[in-house]
Every structure is written in C-alpha cells, then in structure tokens.
Amino acid sequence: MNKRHLYLLASVLAFVAAAVFIYKLFVLKFPLSPRAKTDAWDVEVRVTFDAADTPVKVYLQLPRTGVRYAVVDEQFISRGYGMNIRRSETGRQAVWSVRKVSGRQVLYYRATIRPAPKERGRGQPAKSPPVEPHGFEGAELIAAQAILEDVRAHSADVETMVSELIKRLGPAGNLADTTGQANLLLGRQPTNTRRLDVSVRVLALAGIPARVIHGIRLETLARAATKVQWLDVYHGNAWHAYDANTGEPGIPDRYLRWWSGKGSLASITGGQKLHTQMSVSLNKEAALLSAQWRERATRPALFRFSLLGLPIATQAVYHVLLMVPLGVFFLVILRNVIGIKTFGTFMPVLIALAFRETQLALGIVLFTLLVGLGLGIRFYLERLKLLLVPRLAAVLIVVIFLMALITVVTYNLGLHRGLSVALFPMVIMTMTIERMSIVWEERGPLEALQQGLGSMVAAVIAYLIMSIVAIQHLVFVFPELLLALLAGTLLLGRYSGYRLLELARFKVLAKETQ
Amino acid sequence: MFRIARGLRQAGVMGINRRNAEYTLIHNARRLYPLVDDKHRTKQLAQRAGIAVPELYATIEIERQVRDLPDILVPHTEFVIKPAQGSGGDGIVVITGRSGEWYRKAGGILVSEGELKHHVSNILSGVYSLGGHPDKALVEYLVKFDPVFANVTYQGVPDIRIIVFLGVPVMAMVRLPTRMSNGKANLHQGAIGAGIDIATGTTLTAVWGNEVITQHPDTGNGVSGVAIPSWDRLLELAARCYELTGLGYQSVDIVLDQDKGPLILELNARPGLNIQIANRTGLLNRLRAIEANRHRLVNVAERLAFAKHTFQVNP
Known part of the structure; x- marks a missing residue:
C-alpha cells in the first residue's frame, strides 16, 4: 500500500546487512571465500592393550593448549569405558576405566591442533615453581657438583649455563667429558630422556626449576609421529625451552608440547602389553575456523552470540537451514517474475534439500520414479472411491513402501546412493501425487x-543454487546477508x-499496438 | 523480450502481479473474500438483494448426507452439482438427464450413482476448494440457456463475464464451451472467449487457446457480431454487485436463462486476465480512467453511463 x-x-x-557484513569482513577479518586455507593438524593416539577379565584403568597424557598451538575438537573413542580428564602438574590426563573387560582393547584419542594467535600469551606463573629434589648421593653428587661448577665457569647467565649443561650432557658432550663425570651420571648408552632427566636434576642442584617436556613434531603425514623432548627451564620469571640436542634456547616451530615430567605417555593398571601409537596428519582446513578461533580468544561475547559458537553438529544443521532462504528467494523469482507453475508453494525447495543427499542425477531419477509409481497407485485407488483422508493416508503408506523398495533394489544393485531416497519428504511427495492426479x-x-x-525444474534450480559452495560459505559466515535477501523478497x-x-x-496484444 | 514488454505496457495489458499488487490486494478487503469464495453465501446475499440466481435445490454439508443423495435428487432430472468453494470451474458436474439408475453428464457420458456419491464426498473433503478446506456441495438448477448462443456453443452453458471495478463495468466477454472444454466454460480448459463491446453488448473477436478465431471450431458458426439481449440489464446487475459485496475489483459471471432471464452464477475476487486476450485490449487504461473519475461515479446510473461512453469500441 x-x-x-x-x-x-x-x-x-x-x-544493516551491509554494515554488519563490512564490519565482519574488514574488522574481524572473516574470510570471504572458503578457499583461504591455513595449517591445522589432526593428531591421534591409538592405545592398545590386553585385558583378562579384570578392572582396568588406562591413563593417557593429553596435549594442552599452549602458547603456540591450540587443541580443539577433542574426541575420545572408547565404547563401554568410563572416561574423565584430570588436570595435574604435568598436564592433562585422560583416565579410562572399566569394571570388567577381556581380550584385546583399542582406545583412541583424536584432536585437531591449530596455531594459536601470536598475541595470546598463557599466564606465566607469578612466583617461582618449587625445585624438585635432585636426589644425587655420594659419587654422583660430587660428579654433579663438578659439572655444575665447570658449567658455571663457562657461562655468563642462566641461559648460557643451561645451554652449556645440555651440551656437556648431550651426545656431543662426550668429547669434552675428560673427567668422566658425565658418563658417571648418565650411565651406559643413555637415552635422550635420560640425558634430559639428569640435566633437570643438575639444575635442581643449582636451585633452578626445570622439567622435561615431551612432544611430537607436527608433520604432513606420519603414521608414527616423531617424538621429541626438550628442556623447560624457569628463569627470569618465565619458562624457557632449550633444544635437547644443541642446547640452544628455543625450540623449532612445529613442535607440539604434549606432557611434561618423567612419566610416560600412557600407563595402565589391570592390563598387559600396553602399546601406544601416535600419528599426525596435516589438515588443511578452511581459514574460517582459524578466524573463529581468533575471535574466541579475544572477543568471547560477540563470538558466543554467533552461529560459529555453536557445537559443530548444530552448525551443520544451520549450514543447510541457512540455504533454504536462498532457495525460497529464487522460488519467488521463478513464480512471480518468470511465472513457472509448481505443485505446492515451497515443495521444490524441500525436494531440492533431498537432492543434496541423493545428488542431482539420481535425485531426479528417484523423484520421477517415486511420483510416477505413486501416480499409478493413486489412479488405481481412484477406482475404489475412497474418501480423501484415508486415500491420502493410503498413498502415503504406498509411497513409503515404494521408498523402501527402491532402497532395497538399488542397494542390491550396488548403488549405495539409492539409500538416500529415504530423505525425500514423503508427506510432500504424497500431496504432490494427490494434487497432480487431480490436475x-x-x-x-x-x-x-x-x-x-x-x-522439477524449480527444484533443480533451487538445488543448483543451494549447492554453490561459495554461497554456502558466505551465508553461513555472514548470516546477516539474509537480511538483504529479506529486503529483496x-x-x-x-x-x-x-x-x-x-x-x-x-x-498477441503487444503486436496489435505496433 | 523487452520489446514485447514495452508493447504490452503501451497497450495497457495487466499482468498477474499488477492485478494482485495494485488491484485485488488494495481494493478487495480480505474479510470480504468469503462472500464470493463460498458460492452458497454469494447466493444468499444476491437473493436478499433481489438479484436473480439459479435456484438452490439442496446443500450437502456432511458425509452422512451423501448416502441420501439419490433421495435428494429424485425430483430433479437436470441439475448441477458444484463445490461451494471451488475455483476455476473445477469439480462441477452437469447432469442433463437420467437413464434408469444412471445419470447422464453434459457430454452424454453416463455415470453411476456410486460415482456421483464419490464425487460429492470428494467435494466435501475439500479436494476442489481453495486451500483444501472442507467444503459443501451445492445441487442447483441447470440453466436452460438462451438460444442467442446456441449456434456457437458445443454443449454446456455459455456464460458472460463482466469485470467490475469500483462498481463500473470495465470489460466483458462471453465464454463458449467447446468439445475440447468438455462443455465447461473455462478458457484454460479449452472454451472460447469472445470479447463484448460494453456499449452495445455485441460480441467482438474471439480467442481459442492462444489463437484469434472468427468461427466456432465445433459448429463452424461465426462468433463475432452476436448481440446479447437485454445487455443493459446485465450491466446493471453487474454494477450492483459492487454494493452487494463491497469488493472493489471483481468479476461477475452471468448466464442467460431462456425462462428466467439473466442469473448470476458466481462472483470472483481474483478474476483471470484472459479477458484481455478475448477483447484484444489491455485492462489498465480502462481501470485508470475509472480511478481518475471515481469521485463522480457515485450511483449505478452514473457508472453505467460512464462505462458505455468511455469503453465503447468504435466499429
């Protein structure tokens, strides 16, 4: 009016749509296209052991979001086990427990690792952590003190001292070890872990808190991830990492810190032959998730009230739902601007949603088959002179039966996509069949x-529009664009x-005036 | 494409979007729609206003009454069964006679009592009604049409449709059933539409489907130049429907009965646009002329005079 x-x-x-869109695009730096990628890794730990009808408890060290990397999307796959997560000094630990189990058991832990935003530093401990007792006695104590004095003499500050110590106790340190003190402490053929452990104890002797960090290298693809250890030393009010081999301060990027201390990755009570395998693979995911993540760290409130704050499963639902307005908008154009007649106002959009599952070609075949067979049945029912509602109910029952039949036949023919026929909106199909038979x-x-x-044409067009990945991405990341769509509608x-x-x-009428 | 659109705009042809956006949505209050969507109510309304309508023999409102249908039909050999809220002529059955237990449809096809009952029960469950609401079935007088169109009709009843805007008859056509339309008077079912000169009441050219014709495809007689008797009465009846329903933009369907004269069959608040093809003229220019002069078109006489003067077709 x-x-x-x-x-x-x-x-x-x-x-409003444009303003919010521009703000999100240029200020929050939401990605405009789904093709912008960033690095992320999927890590997996597979824990296997044998159990013999006894109560079992399995402890697994878990990685924790740190300065460099964030742990997101954790999954624990352990059917029949109770699971809880404990936080301790050394990190996080998953505890799986079960009353009675026998045979070979497999447990999985999966997580996605993303680079953490640079500006975000984890809170450093305000006061110095306690120094663990060094536990050296007798000859060991003397050897350790000798090494410490020697190292002190060769260094200017804590940083250089730690580097020097690691060198002395490291694989290359043998040449400098003229007095055999290092050999006395390390024993024969020391492992990397042993060397670091001794370093921690020597530092404890000097009153400097230190700890061994266990981690993995984030690689493109490794069935067995490379385990790495390094030393964490507390000085100058912060923890500092030192490379276990060179003794240089700092560790390479791509090292994911997993847990600290002397403990091993996993331990078990009540089971045998515990074996763990860590694997890592590169997950080139959309930059989108990184942007979200950045937002989660810095602007929790704004994040909480957007779709990206929802659980992944719910987000998946809205990925689909947010495309419906687009389909409906194009249906408006098809009907009111082009003038195509369809059965039921929004039926084609619902069919298009079903096409998403079946794929287009098979979807068209199944739709035609279902409507064709349904029409045949409907014409037969016409002879029985049934009342409307029972007739509709009968057609609906037959439609469902046909769907089951098509599924069974296509499955046996090896066409597994045929299973998705069950996703056709059967009530809508029934009404379509009824309306079609009346017409x-x-x-x-x-x-x-x-x-x-x-x-059908409307459904296909709606499907094609709704399956453009770029548009899906845009509408999901910038749902405010739907306001512009509403304005258009x-x-x-x-x-x-x-x-x-x-x-x-x-x-004819136009010609007559000319 | 754009040339056609421009040509149509110049000719004042009205599209369905414009009809909805600028005429029905604006001039027809939604609360008035039931008056015309339910033919039973239209009939009562018209009778109260002293406007002639086909006599109502019976109304069937609940499924239980369907069983009594044969008893209801006993006194009548010719009748029409129609859904009260049907649209576009769907669900109308014309019975022209009997043969034992059987009823003869307008096309000569015999239907059994059971089939007729099933049809009525379909009507009741809302198969033919707008939006699928439960409906009533009306059994009414079968119009014996005036012989004026006998030569250009194949079975069925020809009816005259007049579009009335703000009480002024705008455009009219007569719809002639053909073999293709199964005796029905709906253009999209294959009936012929012939435009009518508002001033004189004589038919102009005709369209059948999308083609312009001069002869009836079944009878071969010319469809143009047929003078409709008592045309002024028809115009007046149509014009009065504005006061009857209050709908600003509506169509009035009238049949000419040889005994009872013009009878109003039904009113429609969303009349189709084919009438423009039948008249080979757009509606818009005429509608705008009425809007421009609406202040001086108060009573029926003024409105009729305006229509006849403004919308006459020069021979």
Whole structure:
C-alpha cells in the first residue's frame, strides 16, 4: 500500500546487512571465500592393550593448549569405558576405566591442533615453581657438583649455563667429558630422556626449576609421529625451552608440547602389553575456523552470540537451514517474475534439500520414479472411491513402501546412493501425487505434466543454487546477508511488472499496438 | 523480450502481479473474500438483494448426507452439482438427464450413482476448494440457456463475464464451451472467449487457446457480431454487485436463462486476465480512467453511463 514505507524498511534491512557484513569482513577479518586455507593438524593416539577379565584403568597424557598451538575438537573413542580428564602438574590426563573387560582393547584419542594467535600469551606463573629434589648421593653428587661448577665457569647467565649443561650432557658432550663425570651420571648408552632427566636434576642442584617436556613434531603425514623432548627451564620469571640436542634456547616451530615430567605417555593398571601409537596428519582446513578461533580468544561475547559458537553438529544443521532462504528467494523469482507453475508453494525447495543427499542425477531419477509409481497407485485407488483422508493416508503408506523398495533394489544393485531416497519428504511427495492426479483428471495430462515438470525444474534450480559452495560459505559466515535477501523478497512482494511467461501469453496484444 | 514488454505496457495489458499488487490486494478487503469464495453465501446475499440466481435445490454439508443423495435428487432430472468453494470451474458436474439408475453428464457420458456419491464426498473433503478446506456441495438448477448462443456453443452453458471495478463495468466477454472444454466454460480448459463491446453488448473477436478465431471450431458458426439481449440489464446487475459485496475489483459471471432471464452464477475476487486476450485490449487504461473519475461515479446510473461512453469500441 505505502510504497515509501516498504522502500524504507527494505533499505534499512539492506543497510544493516551491509554494515554488519563490512564490519565482519574488514574488522574481524572473516574470510570471504572458503578457499583461504591455513595449517591445522589432526593428531591421534591409538592405545592398545590386553585385558583378562579384570578392572582396568588406562591413563593417557593429553596435549594442552599452549602458547603456540591450540587443541580443539577433542574426541575420545572408547565404547563401554568410563572416561574423565584430570588436570595435574604435568598436564592433562585422560583416565579410562572399566569394571570388567577381556581380550584385546583399542582406545583412541583424536584432536585437531591449530596455531594459536601470536598475541595470546598463557599466564606465566607469578612466583617461582618449587625445585624438585635432585636426589644425587655420594659419587654422583660430587660428579654433579663438578659439572655444575665447570658449567658455571663457562657461562655468563642462566641461559648460557643451561645451554652449556645440555651440551656437556648431550651426545656431543662426550668429547669434552675428560673427567668422566658425565658418563658417571648418565650411565651406559643413555637415552635422550635420560640425558634430559639428569640435566633437570643438575639444575635442581643449582636451585633452578626445570622439567622435561615431551612432544611430537607436527608433520604432513606420519603414521608414527616423531617424538621429541626438550628442556623447560624457569628463569627470569618465565619458562624457557632449550633444544635437547644443541642446547640452544628455543625450540623449532612445529613442535607440539604434549606432557611434561618423567612419566610416560600412557600407563595402565589391570592390563598387559600396553602399546601406544601416535600419528599426525596435516589438515588443511578452511581459514574460517582459524578466524573463529581468533575471535574466541579475544572477543568471547560477540563470538558466543554467533552461529560459529555453536557445537559443530548444530552448525551443520544451520549450514543447510541457512540455504533454504536462498532457495525460497529464487522460488519467488521463478513464480512471480518468470511465472513457472509448481505443485505446492515451497515443495521444490524441500525436494531440492533431498537432492543434496541423493545428488542431482539420481535425485531426479528417484523423484520421477517415486511420483510416477505413486501416480499409478493413486489412479488405481481412484477406482475404489475412497474418501480423501484415508486415500491420502493410503498413498502415503504406498509411497513409503515404494521408498523402501527402491532402497532395497538399488542397494542390491550396488548403488549405495539409492539409500538416500529415504530423505525425500514423503508427506510432500504424497500431496504432490494427490494434487497432480487431480490436475491430471480436471485439466488433462498436459497441464499435470507441465506443472510436474515446472516443480522439477524449480527444484533443480533451487538445488543448483543451494549447492554453490561459495554461497554456502558466505551465508553461513555472514548470516546477516539474509537480511538483504529479506529486503529483496519484500521488494519482490510489490513487483507489479509482467511475468516472463505472460509476455508469451499476451504477445498477441503487444503486436496489435505496433 | 523487452520489446514485447514495452508493447504490452503501451497497450495497457495487466499482468498477474499488477492485478494482485495494485488491484485485488488494495481494493478487495480480505474479510470480504468469503462472500464470493463460498458460492452458497454469494447466493444468499444476491437473493436478499433481489438479484436473480439459479435456484438452490439442496446443500450437502456432511458425509452422512451423501448416502441420501439419490433421495435428494429424485425430483430433479437436470441439475448441477458444484463445490461451494471451488475455483476455476473445477469439480462441477452437469447432469442433463437420467437413464434408469444412471445419470447422464453434459457430454452424454453416463455415470453411476456410486460415482456421483464419490464425487460429492470428494467435494466435501475439500479436494476442489481453495486451500483444501472442507467444503459443501451445492445441487442447483441447470440453466436452460438462451438460444442467442446456441449456434456457437458445443454443449454446456455459455456464460458472460463482466469485470467490475469500483462498481463500473470495465470489460466483458462471453465464454463458449467447446468439445475440447468438455462443455465447461473455462478458457484454460479449452472454451472460447469472445470479447463484448460494453456499449452495445455485441460480441467482438474471439480467442481459442492462444489463437484469434472468427468461427466456432465445433459448429463452424461465426462468433463475432452476436448481440446479447437485454445487455443493459446485465450491466446493471453487474454494477450492483459492487454494493452487494463491497469488493472493489471483481468479476461477475452471468448466464442467460431462456425462462428466467439473466442469473448470476458466481462472483470472483481474483478474476483471470484472459479477458484481455478475448477483447484484444489491455485492462489498465480502462481501470485508470475509472480511478481518475471515481469521485463522480457515485450511483449505478452514473457508472453505467460512464462505462458505455468511455469503453465503447468504435466499429
């Protein structure tokens, strides 16, 4: 009625949409295209052991979000086990427990690792952590003191001292070890872990808190991840990492800190032959998730009230739901601007949603098959002169039966996609069949087939539009764009021009004036 | 494509979007729709206003009454069964006679009592009604049409449709059933539409499907130049429907009965646009002329005079 009101409303909606969109795009740096990628890794720990009808407890060290990397999307796959996570000095620990189990057991831990934003530093301990007792006695104590004095003499500060110590006790340290003190402490053929452990104890002797860090290298793909250890030393009010081999301060990027201390990755009570395997693989995921993550760390409130704050499973639902407005919008165009006739106003959009699962070609075949068979049944039921509601119910039952039949047949033919026929909206299909048969009888097969084809074309177009990945991404990351779509729909609501198919219908009249 | 659109705009042809956005949505209050969507109510309304309608023999409202259908039909050999809220002529059955237990449809096809009952029960469950609401079935007088169109009709009843805007008859056509339309008077089912000169009441050219014709495809007689008797009465009846329903934009379907004269069959609040093809003229220019002069078109006489003067077709 009042066009100015409508235009005002539409422009306000469009303006809000544009403003929020621009803010998110340029200030929050949300990615415009789904192709922008960033690095992320999937890590997996597979724990196997044998159990013999006894209560079992399995402890597994877990990685923790740190300065460099964030741990997201953790999954614990352990059917029948109780599971809880404990936090301790050395890190996080998963505890699986079960009352009675026998045979070979497999437990999985999976997580996604992403680079943490640079600006985000984890809170450093305000006061110095306690120094563990060094536990040296007798000859060992003397040797350790000798090494410490020697190292002190060769260094200027804690940093250089730690480097020097690691060198002395490291594999290359043998040449410098003229007195055999290091050999005395390390024993024969020391492991890397042993060397670091001794370093920690020597530092403890000097009153410097230190700990061994166990981690893995984040690689492109490794079935057995490379385990690495390094030394963490507390000085100058912060923990500092030192490379276990060179003794240089700092460790390479791509080292994921997993746990600290002397303990091993996993331990067990009540089971045998505990074996762990860590694997890592690169997960080139959309930059989107990184942007989200950045937002989660810095702007929790804004994040909490957006779709990206929802659980992954719910997000998946909205990935689909947010495409429906687009399908509906194009249906408005098809019906009011082009003039295609369809059965039921929004039926094609629902069919298009089903096409998402079946894929287009098979979807069309299944849809045609289902409607065709349904129509046949419906024409037969017409002879029985049934009342409307029981007739609809009968058609619905037959439609479901046909769906089951198609599924069984296609499955046996090896077409597994046929299983998705169950996703067709059966009530809508039933109504379509009923409406089509009425039109068939009242207006003839031509009109019925025309409208049936119109519905199908509309569904296909809606499907094609709804399956454009770039648009899916845009609508999901910037749902405010739907406000602009709403504005467009409102404007189309007052579109009073000709429909495309009317041009053909009234063509005679145009010719006469010319 | 754009040339056609421009040509249509110049010719003042109205599309369905414009009809909805600028006429029905604006001039027809939604609360008035039931008056015309339910033919039973239209009939009562018209009778109260002294406007002639086909006599109602019976109304069937609940499924239980379907069983009594044969008893209800006993006194009548010719009748029409129609859904009260049907649209576009769907669900209308015309019975022209009997043969024992059987009823003869307009096309000569015999239907059994059971089939007729099933049809009525379909009507009740809302198969033909707008939006699938439960409906009523009306059994009414079968119009014996005036012989004026006998030569250009293949079975069925020809009816005259007049579009009335703000009480002024805008455009009219007569719809002639053909073999293709199964005796029905709906253009999309294959009936012929012939435009009518508002001023004189004589038919102009005709369209059948999308083609312009001059002869009836079944009878071969010319469809143009047929003068409709008592045209002024028809115009007046149509014009009065504005006061009857209050709908600004509506169509009035009238049949000419040889005994009872013009009878109003039904009113429609969303009349189709084919009438423009039948008249080979757009509606918009005429509608705008009425809007421009609406202040001086108060009573029926003024409105009729305006229509006849403004919308006459020069021979």
